[in-house]
Every structure is written in structure tokens, then in C-alpha cells.
Amino acid sequence: MRVTFLGTGAAGGIPVYGCNCFVCTRARAVLDFRRSPCSGMVETGNTRLLIDAGLTDLTERFPPGNLSAIVLTHFHPDHVQGLFNLRWGIGDRIPVFAPPDSEGCADLYKNHGLLEFHQLAKFNAVAIGDLILTPLPLIHSKPTFGYAIEDSYGQRFAYLSDTAGLPVETEQFLMDWRPQSVALDCTHPPQTEYPSNHNDVALALDIAETLTPADVWLTHIGHEMDGWLLKNVGELPPRVHVASDSRVLPDVDVSNAAL
Numbered sequence: 001m002r003v004t005f006l007g008t009g010a011a012g013g014i015p016v017y018g019c020n021c022f023v024c025t026r027a028r029a030v031l032d033f034r035r036s037p038c039s040g041m042v043e044t045g046n047t048r049l050l051i052d053a054g055l056t057d058l059t060e061r062f063p064p065g066n067l068s069a070i071v072l073t074h075f076h077p078d079h080v081q082g083l084f085n086l087r088w089g090i091g092d093r094i095p096v097f098a099p100p101d102s103e104g105c106a107d108l109y110k111n112h113g114l115l116e117f118h119q120l121a122k123f124n125a126v127a128i129g130d131l132i133l134t135p136l137p138l139i140h141s142k143p144t145f146g147y148a149i150e151d152s153y154g155q156r157f158a159y160l161s162d163t164a165g166l167p168v169e170t171e172q173f174l175m176d177w178r179p180q181s182v183a184l185d186c187t188h189p190p191q192t193e194y195p196s197n198h199n200d201v202a203l204a205l206d207i208a209e210t211l212t213p214a215d216v217w218l219t220h221i222g223h224e225m226d227g228w229l230l231k232n233v234g235e236l237p238p239r240v241h242v243a244s245d246s247r248v249l250p251d252v253d254v255s256n257a258a259l
Helices: 021-029 167-178 199-209 223-231
Strands: 001-006 041-044 049-050 069-070 094-098 115-118 126-128 130-138 145-150 156-160 181-185 217-218 238-242
Touching: 001 115, 001 181, 021 223, 049 130, 130 167, 156 167, 167 199, 181 199, 181 223, 199 217
Parallel strands: 049 069, 069 094, 094 115, 156 181, 181 217, 217 238
Antiparallel strands: 001 041, 041 049, 126 130, 130 145, 145 156
């Protein structure tokens, strides 16, 4: 299983429009420090799965027939905006799997073009090519799923973006399922009050501890969180890492995969 972080930024991305903080100024000067809309790619065998569609250049990145399917965590614009151009394409339909959300986003349901929407149900696993996906409910302001993803070799990866904490049933599922790697929302630096919609670093580290021994990759990072990371180098636990755009996860040691 090959996992690539295509984007690791919060809704405003990095640099944030009009912001002159050090993080945003640096990102304007050096492309490597930019963070695009949060999204990922999972590849194995003949299967190529896009997680979230917030990148606005999907039509340039992925030629016709290049994607097996698109899986959405939820219908906030920064996770679906790339679909608005893609839908008017010509050719084979593209399966789009998503949580049950009667509103969706704007007119995507009504004018779906070549997009073929499929509604998922929590904890009901589906097969997409060589991958098995189990939707996991998260805590967010719209119906939102994370995904437990397993390939035919037993490699297990969980994608948990856009959540503030984890529902008890999701946490228990992951503890039993034992992923080798986890992508986890960490939008904010430490907050004085319990965060809403997105994890702060304290909450993310609590989740990481619960999911030990998985390697945890922090994503959906805001510019203030990036600033905190610069001031607290070396403060993260050994198995917690900061994702960056275009980062490819190390190969998983399948000898430790759950059977």
C-alpha cells in the first residue's frame, strides 16, 4: 500500500490570504512550506483511490481513467471543491463514495455530471478494487467519516481528518483493528477550551497515545499550528510525525500486521 499526502492544510491553506505571520510569509517564498487542501492518495495493485477532492486542479492531476474512485470524508467546500470542474468532463463515470448527507454541497447532487455518488454507512465495509474501506464516524459540524483502509497484504491505514476527538465506537474499532499508520487531524496548537470541529495538538496526542503502537501523521494543519511546531521542535512523541504536501509514507512492515 502506498499512501501519499496530496494536501495537509486546514481550510484556509498555508499561506493564509492576507496573513503576514512568519509561517505564511515563509510559505509564499518557499513552495515546500505551502499546505494545500487536505487530501490523500492510496494506491495498491491496480487500485488508485483519492481521499477528498479539495484540490482545484484535479482535471490536470488525474487523466481520464486514472482514478478507481474518490472517497469523501464530508461535504465542506475545502474537501469537495475540485469536483465542481471535474463533473463536467467527458468519459466514463467516476464513483464517488461519501457519508450520508442529504444536503451535500451546493448542486453537486443535482448536476453531478460524470460523478456517480454512492452513500456509505458507518462501519459497513466496502471493497474498492484491491482495498477494503470501513467508514468510521467522526465528530464534526457535518456528517463526516474517517476511513479504515486495508489492502490484500494486511497493511492497515486509517485516515481521520476533520474531527474533534473520536466517538467511543470509532476509538474502540481502531483499538481492535490496530492500524500500522494513521493520518490524524491536528488543526490547532493547544487551546484553553476543548476544541470544536478540529483537534488541537493536545487532543491529537491523546488520540495518538490511545492508538499506540501506530505511527501517527498529523494533517489538516493550520498556520498557527505550524507556528507552534516551529517553537516546539522535538516536543512530539517518537511515533508522531508531521505530514507535508506530497509526503509518501514509509513502507509498512507487514510482519506486524494484524491477522
